[in-house]
Amino acid sequence: MDSIQVSKTLKRISHEIIERHQTLDDVVLMGVKTKGTPVAEAISTYIKEFTSKSVPVYEIDIAAYRDDDKKSKSEKLNAEVGSKTVIIVDDVLFTGRSARAAMDAILDIGRASKIELAVLVDRGHRELPIRADYVGKNLPTSLDEVIFYDVLNQKLYIKQK
Numbered sequence: 001m002d003s004i005q006v007s008k009t010l011k012r013i014s015h016e017i018i019e020r021h022q023t024l025d026d027v028v029l030m031g032v033k034t035k036g037t038p039v040a041e042a043i044s045t046y047i048k049e050f051t052s053k054s055v056p057v058y059e060i061d062i063a064a065y066r067d068d069d070k071k072s073k074s075e076k077l078n079a080e081v082g083s084k085t086v087i088i089v090d091d092v093l094f095t096g097r098s099a100r101a102a103m104d105a106i107l108d109i110g111r112a113s114k115i116e117l118a119v120l121v122d123r124g125h126r127e128l129p130i131r132a133d134y135v136g137k138n139l140p141t142s143l144d145e146v147i148f149y150d151v152l153n154q155k156l157y158i159k160q161k
Contacts, residue, residue, distance in 0.1 A: 096130030
């Protein structure tokens, strides 16, 4: 996907979020560190462009919540989630483990009224029963391929491992 396709995809996700939430007052976006955060910021920018409403963006560090790497420590998330709809945002949905870790991190700081998931790309190969509420593109891949999101140039590449 080139930068124009990525931009169109993020705009579509933004419109879907607007359509599903009558008021955006209780919506917050939480970008999974590091590549989910720029995606969340872009979505927030488009929502503001389309509605003139600001949706807060936070970065969520899931390192300490991963079940495949418990060595890392995470920064404590400083965000109010009580009675909010939290939309976890990531670049790629693969096994579902990052999304599960993000939910654990959010539940550690409070009880959101609802948690949703938005991803730029869903590549399949789930190991957990996780499904995104907002999907930019479904790009089925082989396990030998890796999807790389170039944040700086807003491009998406599929590479062999």
